[in-house]
Structure formats: structure tokens, C-alpha cells
Amino acid sequence: MNVVTRGIRNALRSPVRSGAIIIMLAISIGLIVAMLVARASVNTKIDEVKSSTATTVTISPAGIRGGMGGGDPLTAEQISTITNTANIKSTVSTLTDQLGTDDTNLTPSLELGSFGQRQQRFEGGGNSSGTMPQPPADEGQSGASTSAQRTMPTPRTSITGTTDPNSAATNGSVLTITSGAMIDGKGDTTTALVGKSLAEKNSLSPGSTFTAYGKTFTVSGIYDAGNVFENNGLIMPLATLQNLTEQAGAVTSVIATVDSSDNVASTVSTLKTRLGDKADVTSQQEQAASSVSSLQSISTLATTGVIGATVAAAAIVLLTTTMIVRERRREIGVIKAIGGTNTKVIGQFITEAITLTVLGGIIGLTFGVLASGSITQSLVSNQATNNANSQQRGMGGPSGVIRGGARAVQENVRSVSATVKPETFFGAIGITILIAIIGSAVPAWLIARVRPAEVLRTE
């Protein structure tokens, strides 16, 4: 029997106490692993979000915010200024509008609801008698109005004209076409993509027709944007919508892609200078920074958790081995008296501490790896929900301007998958060894101070 064998046997000398210590260590080490995995996964997602959104800049008319704000659409001249700005690689232009019941034969799939009614109460000078003003005959024309009255407000159908229909995807990548085919956003055709719920409400399928702005449109495909509001909409080529609404060259937002993330800040600055107070210029970098702030909070929380759990585990080992040394002071004295060196005695106690830590580590690593997925998801979903709620309160209404931009980032931020990478696993093992070393250092010092003569003094 050598030092190591004795150390291992001594670690299991009191099964109940050793079991309790191992369980406490396992919980701490499991927490360390789960937090390390959460931290690594969240950091990976932060890098991914930043890199995927790092090169886009959104330009929208100053003062516009979905259907809530004022301002004039961006003009063809301003679009030309944007596309001719240095470092801008490509642009996606979008014009949005809403269709009333007089503009289309489609029935919206959304109920207006009390919130929608409240949003429309100012339009046309509504009154409290239950008789509501008729919406303008052409809602795309500012200043046009009639004195006709209607009884109640009705929900509207949102319509998007875009050079790239994929820009309407809420996940920031490709729009999901559930049936039919994609349209060419750069064309000028009377074809359209119809949102899933709008199509169901009006029994539309690819090849079906409907009317809008007095024209007959053919359904090219049905899309699923992943949320109820977007699925009550139509997407058509930008030029088609511009012509039908008599807004040639006008757009309500431009998403410009910069050639390098390093040039985003300077491009934003140039655009702001050139467009002046006529446009709001925001980079997706800024939006991404805002959106990933919740993830950065989780990363910080996870780092704190790792440190806290490491300190707790080291304290458990330290206090345990200190208690063992104090209890076995006489035994240490005897071992030294019969010729045991400090090195051998300390080696035996360090082996004890390492044995307990390794056993706790094996259980803790297993527990941590198994639980890391759900712990990471729980942290991310809670934090992302809190962040989204606070951002929505601040927006003051639905944003149709940066559709597929910030919202896509938000959706992307929620989809964090916990992956145990080798470096995370080995990091956890390294921390476990560190715990054993820290936990053994003080007891080793105490052992070195035990004098063999004490064994005779206690006789």
C-alpha cells in the first residue's frame, strides 16, 4: 500500500460524510459546467449575431414609424445618393402601405380588436356616438380626405412592395414559401405573395386572383413569416406598388449592405451628412449591440456563476480537509513519529482531497452536461423576453420600417443552442483540479506544522 492507495482509502473512510461532501462538490461542479456551457454558447451566439448583422445599414424617412409617424417617403434622388455612397455593396428598397376595404376584395385575417380601434380613433375626426369617419379613398395619398361616414373602423391589410421579398423574413434569412413560388421583387408585375393566414381567410392558393387598387393580382405563392401580423399581409414587387400608389421612386425604407463591418460607422456618418435631416440612418451593428445586450448580461451572469461555484467548491474542499486534518492531528503525529516524512503525509491528504474532488467532478460534470441545455435555454428565454418587453414599450407601436431587421435579430438571439465544446469541458476539468489544489493548500500547510512530539504530549 502506498501513499496514493492510502489517500484514496482514507477519502472513503466515512461513507456518509464522504458522500455528503461529494454531493456538495458535484452540485458546485455541475453548476460550473452548466454556467461555462451557457457562457460559451451565449458568446458564440453574440459573435454570430454581430457578424451576421454587422454590415447592414437601415435608412428610413425622418419621422416615420410604421403607420404611426409622419414624414415623406425617400425619393428616387435620395435612393440614388444611397446607392452611390462609397462602400455600399447592395440595397434592398421597401415601400409599405395598407389596404382598406374599398381598396381590395380581400378580407383581413386579423380582428381589429380594442387596441386597433383605439389606434384608429383619431382618423377622420371620430366621435363617441359609434359613428366613425370613412377612411380616405386613397390611403397612400397624404392629405386626401372625404366627408363620407362609416359606422365602425375595420382592420386593414398590410402590403409591402420590395426589391427583395426575403427582406420580409422575420428570422433575418430567407422568407418561407409554404406553397407556390417566390416573386421577382425587381419586376413590375401584378403577382403577389400572400401571407398564410390572409390566404386561408380568403381561400387563396397559388394561381388564385384577387383585386387591389382596382387591379387584378395573381397569387404567386403563400408565405409564412412566423408571426400573425406579418401573415396578414401581401408582398409584391416594389415598382408595382409604387406605380399603383402613384409614388414613383418612393420608398419607406432602404436596407444597405456595406462591404465590410469596418466601414459601417464611416458609411453611416457619410449617409447622415448627405441625407441630412430628411432621413434616419441606423446601422444593424447598433441594433445588434442593443439586441445582444441581454445575451451579454447572461454571459456576465454565467461568468459570475462560474466564479461563485468555484469559490464554493474550493471552500467545501478546504474546510473539509482542514476539518479532517484537525481531527486526525494525532494520527499525523504518529505517522511522523514512526518515520513518515512531511511529503508523504501531505501527499496522502492531497490524494484524499483529489479523490473527493474527482468523484464530485465526475458526477458534477455528468450532471452539468445533461442540465446545461435546459439551464442555458431558461436563462436566454427569460432574459430575451424581459429585453423584448422593455424594447416594445419603448417603440410606441409596431414597426414596419425595419421589418426583418431588429426583429430578426431578436428572434435570432432567442435561438441559442447549448453545445459542450471540448475547450469548455477541459476548462471545467481544469477548474476542478484548481479546486482540489486550492482546497489542499491550507491543509498541507497545517500538516507541515504538526510536530511529532505532540503525539507523546497527548498520552
Add this chain to the structure above:
Amino acid sequence: MSLTVTNLTKTFTTHGGEVHALHDVSFSVKTGEFASIIGKSGSGKSTLLSMLGALDIPTSGQIEVDDVDIAKLSAHNQTAYRSKKIGFVFQHYNLIPNLSALENVMLALEFGGAPSKDRKDRAAELLAEVGLEPDQQKRKPSRLSGGQQQRVSIARALANHPAVILADEPTGNLDSETGKKIFDLLHNLSRSENTTIIAVTHDLDIAGKTDRTFKLQDGKIVKA
């Protein structure tokens, strides 16, 4: 192996001032001699035993074993001295509780540098020599009687063929009959192994049967 103590003094500093546990103690013991040290509590017996066993360092004086002053040895050499030249027998046996009788003896053999393949046989042989049956050798101390534990303690002390066995009240925790058997065992060993034994005891009957008796009083030898 001769053991010569010359002008040995040990002084402890306490809050109440200096305490002279040993004062100018001198004596010598020849190889194979069985000597006893008697004295009242606090007379300095255990302190003297600590000095002889290199468990503590004297304030002044010399302890020469084969012309080597062990008080001047380095800590490392003192440990080597304890493992190879000295065997301890304690009043409360001081066996390692989670090791079997056999493993307790093997532990001393490990510290003495015995090859690992020889330890088990040598330990079994020593335990048999002190009268422990093979099934008793596998038991842990808690499952052995006081007399059996003291036999294990003696076997452990003999493990590395020590020059001197230092016994601190070896029969103090045993009934008179068992105590007599243990004394006889030590006595026979001193004869058969030609090992020097120095035993601290309160029992004057036992002290009377040893080759020489030193009486300690207030840290001084008053009778040799």
C-alpha cells in the same frame, strides 16, 4: 549501539515564564540493555523520551547514538533516524484506525525503506512473533483487544530492526496480567534481538525487573 545523554536541558517558554522540563540530565545505556525511567507526572519523563526519539529538539546538551549527536541532525535526517533507528511503543497504542494490524506494520516498513514485495511477509512474521494469529492480523485496531493492539504496536516498533525501542507507559492502559505479558514480550525481545529498550513507567514492579532504572524528579535524574 550505545546511547549517551550528556547535560541534556529542555526549557519551555510559557506565559508564566520559563519552565525547565529537563535540567542537566546525563546518563548512558548500553546495547541490549532494558532500562526504565520512573517519576511522577510532570517530572520530565515524556519530554526525555521525545528528545531520545528525535521528536523534539533539546535546548542544550547532547544525545549521542553511535557517536552521532542526533540533536544536531537536520529535520530530514531526524525523520530517517526515527524510521530506521527508533521504534516507538505508546501507552494508547496509536495504531492507524482504518488500517489492519498487518497494514499498520507494513506502514512502518514502508517508511523504513523496505521493498514493497517483502513488506507483507515481514509484517506477518513480526505479528506472529508477538503472538497475533493470522485472522487477527487482518483486523482493524477497533476489533482487537488492548493487549492485542499493544502487540501490534510492538511489532510495528520492531519492523525496521531499530537500535532503540522507546516505550511510553507500554502497560499503562492494560490490566495487570496483560501488562505482565507485554512486559515479558519486550524483555524477551531485548534479549533475543539485542535491542536497547528504554521504557517510561509508573509501575515500580515492572521497573524493578528491568536492567537499570532512572528516577526523574523535577527534570533531574535523582537515581540511576
